[in-house]
Amino acid sequence: MTGWFSSLVLRELRLAVRVGGGALIGVLFFLAVVTVVPFGIGPDLNLLSRIGPAILWIGALLSTLLGLDRLFQADRDDGALDLILMAGRPLELVVLAKCLAHWLATGLPLVLAAPVLAVFLNLDPVAIGAVTLTLLVGTPALTLIGAIGAALTVPLRRGGLLLAVLVVPLAIPVLIFGVSAADAAISEPMPFLTPFLILCALTLISAVVGPAASAAALRFAAD
Amino acid sequence: MALIDLANPTRFLSLAHRLLPWLTALCAATFAVGLYMSFFVAPEDYQQGDTVRIMYIHVPSAWLAMMCYSIMAIASLGTLVWRHPLADVAAKAAAPLGAAFTFMSLITGSLWGKPMWGTYWVWDARLTSVLVLFIMYLGLMALWRTMEDPIKAGKAAAVLTLVGALNLPIIKFSVDWWNTLHQPASVMRLDGPTIHPDILWPLLVMALAFTLLFLVLHLMAMRNEILRRRVRALRQRAAAIRPATATAAPQSAAAE
Numbered sequence: 001m002t003g004w005f006s007s008l009v010l011r012e013l014r015l016a017v018r019v020g021g022g023a024l025i026g027v028l029f030f031l032a033v034v035t036v037v038p039f040g041i042g043p044d045l046n047l048l049s050r051i052g053p054a055i056l057w058i059g060a061l062l063s064t065l066l067g068l069d070r071l072f073q074a075d076r077d078d079g080a081l082d083l084i085l086m087a088g089r090p091l092e093l094v095v096l097a098k099c100l101a102h103w104l105a106t107g108l109p110l111v112l113a114a115p116v117l118a119v120f121l122n123l124d125p126v127a128i129g130a131v132t133l134t135l136l137v138g139t140p141a142l143t144l145i146g147a148i149g150a151a152l153t154v155p156l157r158r159g160g161l162l163l164a165v166l167v168v169p170l171a172i173p174v175l176i177f178g179v180s181a182a183d184a185a186i187s188e189p190m191p192f193l194t195p196f197l198i199l200c201a202l203t204l205i206s207a208v209v210g211p212a213a214s215a216a217a218l219r220f221a222a223d
Numbered sequence: 224m225a226l227i228d229l230a231n232p233t234r235f236l237s238l239a240h241r242l243l244p245w246l247t248a249l250c251a252a253t254f255a256v257g258l259y260m261s262f263f264v265a266p267e268d269y270q271q272g273d274t275v276r277i278m279y280i281h282v283p284s285a286w287l288a289m290m291c292y293s294i295m296a297i298a299s300l301g302t303l304v305w306r307h308p309l310a311d312v313a314a315k316a317a318a319p320l321g322a323a324f325t326f327m328s329l330i331t332g333s334l335w336g337k338p339m340w341g342t343y344w345v346w347d348a349r350l351t352s353v354l355v356l357f358i359m360y361l362g363l364m365a366l367w368r369t370m371e372d373p374i375k376a377g378k379a380a381a382v383l384t385l386v387g388a389l390n391l392p393i394i395k396f397s398v399d400w401w402n403t404l405h406q407p408a409s410v411m412r413l414d415g416p417t418i419h420p421d422i423l424w425p426l427l428v429m430a431l432a433f434t435l436l437f438l439v440l441h442l443m444a445m446r447n448e449i450l451r452r453r454v455r456a457l458r459q460r461a462a463a464i465r466p467a468t469a470t471a472a473p474q475s476a477a478a479e
Contacts, residue, residue: 164363173393220378
């Protein structure tokens with residue numbers, strides 16, 4: 001039963017790695033965003049370390065948005081999406097598999113790059129750990145929510161920009177709790193666990209809602 | 224007349240045709256009473272002076288902004304679950320109205336905020352979540368406009384509306400952690416309103432007037448949308464017939 005699931009994940013992963021630049025372009029963009037911020041607000045290291053978690057989260061959100069239109073668009077262009085739709089597998093699980101592979105290929109590199117970029121922003125070790133942990137928990141939610149936007153804009157020729165506009169309002173709670181958990185780890189009196197657990201809950205909720213809504217959108221787009 | 228009878232667009236159009244003059248007249252009358260009450264009957268606030276009268280526009284707009292999204296969410300259920308043929312027409316017609324009411328509550332709020340809080344905008348919980356609501360309305364309208372086929376666009380927008388409806392309470396609650404400058408709820412409370420009746424009554428009349436205005440505009444917009452779809456269907460039929468190829472079957476009409 002799980003055979004097709006894992007082979008679908010493997011297929012997506014192979015495509016992401018072999019079709020040039022799919023995975024690493026997101027990390028490059030992440031680096032570009034983090035590099036641009038000090039030019040915008042000035043190289044004040046105290047200020048940077050204070051807003052560092054927020055910068056990293058916004059960078060991760062933007063990089064995720066950038067890569068999302070590849071999630072279904074490439075399969076639609078070469079006709080694979082129609083085959084996947086007609087294969088008779090539960091479409092929600094198919095979307096979940098694609099999201100998993102997409103996150104492994106684009107989201108996980110962002111999480112791994114975050115500690116390195118955090119050094120640029122003068123974060124101390126505790127903050128680096130907290131930001132990385134929140135990103136590890138939160139970026140799957142961004143991918144799963146983004147899948148809804150990607151599925152909705154699949155019939156459109158140039159849906160990338162619209163996708164970003166549709167997904168950003170839905171991603172705001174994840175951003176709020178991700179940043180507030182990371183901030184709570186730095187500033188003493190605030191508890192880290194409360195916002196962190198809510199972030200976990202948001203990821204779990206989007207793991208249910210994201211595939212269900214994306215599958216519905218894909219079905220409607222097909223018939 | 225049951226809701227299912229209105230599934231016939233022609234029957235809906237004739238009902239709208241009969242209702243609209245009455246509703247329009249009622250709406251105008253309620254606005255006349257409401258505006259008179261808010262300008263001449265309601266007292267000045269002892270702290271805020273005359274600027275408190277902004278409330279009679281601001282609060283009903285904010286209520287309507289929320290109500291409009293709720294209506295769209297219910298209509299989306301109608302599109303996806305019960306496949307009611309007019310549900311996506313209702314949702315599509317409501318989106319620009321909701322965006323307009325949201326925009327109006329943002330504008331009046333910032334005009335009110337300048338003398339009261341000393342600033343046009345703060346990143347406060349309530350304000351921010353209303354701004355997010357505004358972006359969601361605009362995104363929905365964009366999604367509707369970019370898709371050629373109104374049926375497909377309606378289904379896609381219904382999915383997004385429902386996901387967004389799930390998001391709204393999350394946004395509302397999540398920002399409870401932020402410090403908020405906006406005052407807490409004072410009318411819709413379990414222990415009764417905390418506003419003095421002299422101010423509450425004009426507010427309620429204005430809320431009724433705004434609701435009637437929404438109904439009038441919504442019926443008009445739905446009527447226009449149905450007619451627009453008929454024109455589109457006629458054009459498609461004409462385009463299918465004109466090449467005079469024997470195999471060109473007229474495409475099925477969208478709203479019929």
